[in-house]
Amino acid sequence: MNRSIRPSLEAQELSFGYSSGSSLLDNWSASFYPGTITALTGSSGRGKSTLLYLLGLMLTPSAGEILVEQQSVSYRSDAEKAWLRAHRFGFVFQDAALDITRSVMDNVTETALYRGEPRKASASRALDLLDRFEVDVHPSRKPSQVSGGQAQRIALCRALLFQPSIVLADEPTGNLDPASSKIVIGALREHADSGGTVLIVTHSPEIASGCDNEIVL
């Protein structure tokens, strides 16, 4: 890798443990570069999802720093973190985490709300993505009327709508059929190839071996 490229996401001497449990991270450091996919692997309960939540500014470390584009961000205000999540990050969770009360289209364009952009203007972009990821359902449908594989591809459209510089995916293919799995991983690969920084938590050796780097927790 060309190390003159600067990391878009860094963890520096990170420590964290839930108050009810033992320490999960102790002085943990890593750098994540544009154009790469990193697999986070390790046995169950080692803290992979927790690390993703820390890197995605949903949890605050007990010590250490998270840097986004060389700026220290982990101790910023909730409002600043929310701004960063909306403008720099895309998230994909194992269970898709769609809002069941809203339509497919509203779910995909949800980030527009947090970015202060009109949802309508994002609709054509959303339709393009739904088409690209072969989500063959009417955008007015509710998440309860789509399959698990379609739900995860809808969540992928939501994550990629504004081409965020960093995509964090927590076992994004954990519950998927092979065809949906291939689409999701292919999309994350393309996102990295176009300059994004992608992290995938996975238990799949096959997916990990297709990534550029692997970090075992």
Ligand SMILES: Nc1ncnc2c1ncn2[C@@H]1O[C@H](COP(=O)(O)OP(=O)(O)OP(=O)(O)O)[C@@H](O)[C@H]1O
């Ligand atoms: N909100 C929480 N409060 C307290 N403990 C938690 C919380 N979330 C997770 N844990 C605990 O922290 C540890 C790490 O959990 P985490 O989900 O990060 O692991 P993981 O490596 O992603 O596991 P898996 O591969 O099974 O998904 C586990 O022991 C878990 O029970």
